[in-house]
Amino acid sequence: MNVRAHMSMLFHLDKCIGCHTCSVACKNLWTDRKGAEYMWWNNVETRPGAGYPTQWEDQAHYQGGWELRGDKLRLRLHSRAGGILKLFFNPSLPDLEDYYEPFTFRYQDLFTAPQGDDQPTAPPVSLITGQPIEIKSGPNWDDDLGGSGVYARNDPALEGLAEETRAQLQELERLVFNYLPRICNHCLNPACVAACPSGAIYKRAEDGVVLVNENKCRAWRMCVAACPYKKVYYNWSTGKSEKCILCFPRLETGQAPACAHSCVGRIRYMGVLLYDADCIPEAAMVPDEQLVEAQRQVILDPFDPQVIAAAQANGIDAGWIEAAQKSPAYRFVKEWQLALPLHPEFRTMVMMYYIPPLSPVVSVLEESLFRLDLSEGASDFELFDRLDAARLPVQYLANLFSAGQEEVIRQVLRKLLGVRVYMRRKTVDNQVDEATLQGLAEAGLTPEQAEDIYRLTTQPSLEERFVLPPYHREMAVEAWKDPLAHKGEAGLGYIQAPRRGE
Amino acid sequence: MNSRREIIPITYRLAPALLLAGALLLASAYLASAGPLAQTADEGRAIFEQKCQACHTIGGGRLVGPDLQSVTTRRERAWLLSFIGTPDRMLAQGDPIATQLLAENNNVPMPNLGLTQSEVESLLAYLENPAGAGQATTQPQAPTQVLPPGNYARGWKLFTGEVALVGGGPPCMGCHNVGGIGRYGGGSLGPDLTQVYSRLGEPGLTSALANFPFPTMAAVFTGKALDPQEQADLLVFFAQVDAQGQAMPPAVFDRYFWFWGLTGMALLFAGMVIFWPRQRLSISEALRRKR
CATH class of the missing domain: 1.10.760.10 (Cytochrome c-like domain)
Structure with missing residues (x-):
């Protein structure tokens, strides 16, 4: 057992209101620079939708992630020899049009326009060329049904859905959408690391953050093409690749990442997961239907004495093990099995997890009026036995979170519904009837667990949402720098001596 | 006073140096004038x-x-x-x-x-x-007598490089042309050798083939001299080429060369016209157009 620790983020999609505060916080902090205008290390997508970059999930086009060929895991992008052939022209690379051309508005025109009959306007200009442009798309152009006739209709995750279900998603009275915030998944089996010809990308040992070494990056951009989530970006100004760093400077000082910290809906949780690094190859190579379960198996129980001993043997600090025990990520992912990885079929073993959203039942047409298709009687359980009546098709959620395995999604949705019905009985009716308890048991939860899920979902404190381990940078730095080396010296000195021409 | 006392010793000290310099000048002048005399x-x-x-x-x-x-x-x-x-x-x-x-x-x-x-x-x-x-x-040259009888066909092959030179030198055609040889003629670095036989005369050409008295060729053929048989073959070859002279057909490849070159370019551009506009169509632009 090779126990390692990982900082993991968890998204409770039922709580996301799609306000993009996370994206803006991230942009202001990290990508408000020349060459990074088009980058959104954190973005929020409206689904069904084409996403950002457009149709990023379409790996037939972008060639991202891993592919199980026979008994070997191969990069979909290229073999080693093929990589050399494509070194100088990689057709799988998304171009700026696939993201969007970043723009701003010439606000001075509002003040300097000559007097006329019309209100002056601020015309849009490209942030790259400075020339006036016609805005064609943005980081979430298909937001809230805008252009859904183009984008939502062409969501790659709708693949395999029946034609009538797809048509129903386009009907005004049955429209449905939810939000999908995305950051780098800091995978256990990252395709970007595997594809980099310069060896510039690495996964940090202490918390699993995947980072680009900007000094070693040689702008081959294989990482951009190989990442199935398209979360590595190329900075055209510096000629280096950049990506989400999970705000590690914040983590190291005991703060949650900016996106999680600023989250208005408080949908994000941060916590440590202990995992067995030796199990990664096996777990990444199971058939599609076992992927979610295999990934759960890689995550270890932080209360198991054997795991604790192995973790200590691997040099994991006691503070980290304690954080792992309190981790909300562990509870949602492993203990309650509510959180799922995004697109496990890409086989990169993502470490960011999502709790899929519930949705209302579809409407039915009755005397030329639409009404919710509720069953008579127990309306609480409207969806419990009829998950197929949910507006967001289970198949669609399965395409997103369980490699098409509907049963995995059904289990999660049943648990979420069970908790909801149980708590409604308890707080509204003041008594829990037998049917509710039975429903909860069928979903695989005890009343205590339901209470815990309810509390951590609705009323968590900041410390419960973000259980950040002590990084002990002051001790870690001693590994390569002697803190007493400059004792008694005068002056400020230089960490890196300045050189002419830099 | 002080300065005067110093000047005198300086001139004294300089005197031997000046003498030595003068002597060296004289000696070098003598050597320079004596140079040619010393040559034997x-x-x-x-x-x-x-x-x-x-x-x-x-x-x-x-x-x-x-x-x-x-x-x-x-x-x-x-x-x-x-x-x-x-x-x-x-x-x-x-x-x-x-x-x-x-x-x-x-x-x-x-x-x-x-x-x-x-x-x-x-x-x-x-x-x-x-x-x-x-x-x-007085008689350094009697090579014409030593050379074996030459063969025109082999001379042709040596010139074009079909048969390699024994000494390892490059074939003549790399730098020289003769009228009507090959589809694209020979090289143009060296002079055209169509008339070389009558220009140098048989003794001159024989000698030239043996010694390569031209700075460029001498450098190229250092240690790679032609053997007598090769010299004889090339001599016969040059003699015959010279005799045929203008009678040999001029190179006619030019027409075809331009024709195929331009046709190929036109085909390439025609292919690009079909593929180029689609090549840079982004996936989102394709979506918008599909609608």
């Missing part, structure tokens, strides 16, 4: 055998260039000095004798052999009295 006709003979013999004889008749017997009495010494040293410059300046010589020798100019002034001096010392310098070299 032996050195001149060595230079002659090394650099001149390919084109000239002394009393052996003309080869590529004229017989040099008693040349020192025919021409003025000053003219000889500058002509042997820099024949190319003399010709460029339009020296009447040099121009006349060029016309007399089938328009084959004498190359600049890169001799220094003192080397030319010793060469002249040798030419003044060839018999006095070691053994006589």
